[in-house]
Amino acid sequence: MASGLPRLSREVIESLALAGEHGVDIPPLAALNLPERVVQFGTGAFLRGFVEYFVDEANRQGKFAGSIVAVSSTGSSRDAVLNEQDGLFTLAIQGVEGTVARQRYRVVSSLNRAVSARDDWDAVLALARDPNIELVISNTTEVGIVLDHSDHFGATPPSSFPGKLTRFLFERARTFDYDASKGVVVLPCELIENNGETLRSIVTALAQGWQLGPRFQQWLDSVVVFCNTLVDRIVPGVVSTDEAARVGRLFGYRDGLLTACEPYALFAIEGDDTLRARLPFANADARIIIAPDIAPYRERKVRILNGAHTISVPTALLAGLETVCDAVADDRVGRFMRRAVFEEIVPSVDVPDAGTFAREVFQRFSNPYIRHALIDITLYGTAKMRVRVVPSIVAYGERTGRAPTSLAFGFAAFLAFMRGEIQTERRASGLSVPDDPEGARIREAWHAVELHSDDAIADLARATCADDDLWGTDLSAIPDFADAVADDLVRIVNHGVIAALDDHLTEPATS
Numbered sequence: 001m002a003s004g005l006p007r008l009s010r011e012v013i014e015s016l017a018l019a020g021e022h023g024v025d026i027p028p029l030a031a032l033n034l035p036e037r038v039v040q041f042g043t044g045a046f047l048r049g050f051v052e053y054f055v056d057e058a059n060r061q062g063k064f065a066g067s068i069v070a071v072s073s074t075g076s077s078r079d080a081v082l083n084e085q086d087g088l089f090t091l092a093i094q095g096v097e098g099t100v101a102r103q104r105y106r107v108v109s110s111l112n113r114a115v116s117a118r119d120d121w122d123a124v125l126a127l128a129r130d131p132n133i134e135l136v137i138s139n140t141t142e143v144g145i146v147l148d149h150s151d152h153f154g155a156t157p158p159s160s161f162p163g164k165l166t167r168f169l170f171e172r173a174r175t176f177d178y179d180a181s182k183g184v185v186v187l188p189c190e191l192i193e194n195n196g197e198t199l200r201s202i203v204t205a206l207a208q209g210w211q212l213g214p215r216f217q218q219w220l221d222s223v224v225v226f227c228n229t230l231v232d233r234i235v236p237g238v239v240s241t242d243e244a245a246r247v248g249r250l251f252g253y254r255d256g257l258l259t260a261c262e263p264y265a266l267f268a269i270e271g272d273d274t275l276r277a278r279l280p281f282a283n284a285d286a287r288i289i290i291a292p293d294i295a296p297y298r299e300r301k302v303r304i305l306n307g308a309h310t311i312s313v314p315t316a317l318l319a320g321l322e323t324v325c326d327a328v329a330d331d332r333v334g335r336f337m338r339r340a341v342f343e344e345i346v347p348s349v350d351v352p353d354a355g356t357f358a359r360e361v362f363q364r365f366s367n368p369y370i371r372h373a374l375i376d377i378t379l380y381g382t383a384k385m386r387v388r389v390v391p392s393i394v395a396y397g398e399r400t401g402r403a404p405t406s407l408a409f410g411f412a413a414f415l416a417f418m419r420g421e422i423q424t425e426r427r428a429s430g431l432s433v434p435d436d437p438e439g440a441r442i443r444e445a446w447h448a449v450e451l452h453s454d455d456a457i458a459d460l461a462r463a464t465c466a467d468d469d470l471w472g473t474d475l476s477a478i479p480d481f482a483d484a485v486a487d488d489l490v491r492i493v494n495h496g497v498i499a500a501l502d503d504h505l506t507e508p509a510t511s
Helices: 010-019 045-049 051-060 078-085 121-128 161-175 195-209 216-224 241-251 273-278 280-284 297-316 324-329 332-348 355-363 381-399 405-417 421-428 437-448 454-465 481-495 499-505
Strands: 036-041 068-071 089-097 098-107 111-116 135-138 184-187 229-232 259-261 266-270 288-291
Touching: 010 089, 036 121, 036 161, 045 051, 045 089, 045 241, 045 259, 051 068, 051 089, 051 098, 051 266, 051 280, 068 078, 068 121, 078 111, 089 241, 098 266, 111 121, 111 288, 161 195, 161 216, 161 437, 195 216, 273 280, 280 288, 297 324, 297 332, 297 355, 297 381, 297 405, 297 499, 324 332, 324 355, 332 355, 332 381, 332 421, 332 499, 381 405, 381 437, 405 454, 405 481, 405 499, 437 454, 437 481, 454 481
Parallel strands: 036 068, 036 135, 068 111, 089 259, 135 184, 266 288
Antiparallel strands: 089 098, 229 266
16 A cells, blocks of 8 residues: 555545545535444444445435444454544445446445444443434344353443443433433344344343343333344455555555445345334435345345355365355356255245346356455354355255255365364464354364274264254254265365365256
C-alpha cells in the first residue's frame, strides 16, 4: 500500500467532495455525523459488506439517519484501523451484473467506531444507556449463539456473546426504569436455524440463572424483539496488498479495511408490518425482505450455497486449489461439486426454485473478481458440516433409501483434511489456520490410526459417521453411507485425492 497517501478519513472525504470527480462513490457529507442508533456485536468483513452497506444505503436515501458502533470481543489491529479511519472503509462490489463484469467502489460511512468488550467493557455498557440505540445486530458465527453455563453476571465482560447481550440489555432496562419505549430489535446474523428464537431462549436462561428478576423478564418479553434472519452475500473480506495499493493510487488515499463483496445480497427477516415500521433501513433496498416465514429462504441458502462450500472445500484444498473460483473452474473438482449439488443436495431440498437458485450459486462462485479463499471457509468447519451438509445427507437417505455417493466422497475428504497435514504446512510457513474446536475429536482419532492399515482407516470413517454427538444423528444408519465414506477415505489416504476423485467421477452419477 502506498504509504505516501493519506489514510481514508472524514477529512479525505470532504476533500474528495470538493474535488468533484474522484472515481469512487462517496457518501454525502451529511451522512458523516449521524447519531449512533445501532450496536453491532462483531467487526468482521461480512458485516462491513452486508449490514453496514444496507444501513449506508438507507442513510443516503434519508430513510434511517443513524450510525453503527461495532463491539469486538477483543481489541485488534482491525479495530484500531477502523477508529483511525473514522469508521470509514471502501467496499469493492465486484462481479457480473446482467452480462457485464463490473467493479464498483463505494465509501461506506454507516460505521462510526469500534469498542473492545475486553478492553473497555464500560464503554459497551455506556452504549446500553444511550437512549438513541434502537437495534442490536450480531454475527458471531454458528458457534457464537450458545449457552455458556460458566458465564456470570459480574464478569467484565461475560465470556459468551449471549452473556454480553444479556448484561447489555439488563443495563439498558435498569437505566431507563424498564421503560417500554427503550426496547430494541435484535437481528442476529448467525447462520443457524431460528437464530432469533434461539438467542432469546439463551438470554432468558441466563437472566433466570443470574436472578435478574421478574421486572427484567417482563421487559425482555414485551419490548425486546428477537428476529429470525437469513443473510446471504459472499464477502471474502480484505483484499490483497497489491489490490489495495492499486485502489489507493486510483482514489488517492490508503484504506486498511478495503473490503470486497459480490453484487448479490439477500437479507430476510421474519416479521410483520409492525416490525417493518421499526426497521426503517429495510425500506431502502428491495433485497431486504420482511416476511412472516423465512424458513424457505434459509433452507435454500444454507443447504445449497453453504452446503456446496462445506462439502467441496476439503476436496479442493487436498487437490491443491486456493479459491472457490479455482474449484468451480477445475475439471475434476468442478464436476464433483456439480454432481453433489445438482444430483444430491437439490433433490433433497423442499423449496421453490432450488435448481434455479443452484445455477445462480455456481455463477456467483465463478465470479472472477472474488478471491474467496478456501481455507477461510474451514473456520468452524465441523460445525458447518453438521449444520449445512448433514441435513442433506439424511434427507437424501430418507427419500431414496441409499447413500448420496458424492456427499459421501466429500465427507471422506473432510475426514482426510482433518488429519491436519495442510494445517501443519500452513503453520510452518507462518500462515494462519482457521479454528475448528469441534474437530478436535476427529484429529485425536487420527493419532491412533495406523495409516498402513486399510482396516484402521475404514474403522475411523465408520466410527466418525456413527458419532451422533458430533452430527446430531447417526450417519451410519443411512444405508451404505458409512461404507462409502470408508472406501473413499481409504482411496484418498492411499492414492491421493485426485486419483480418488477420478475413480469417483468414473462411477455413474447418483440418480
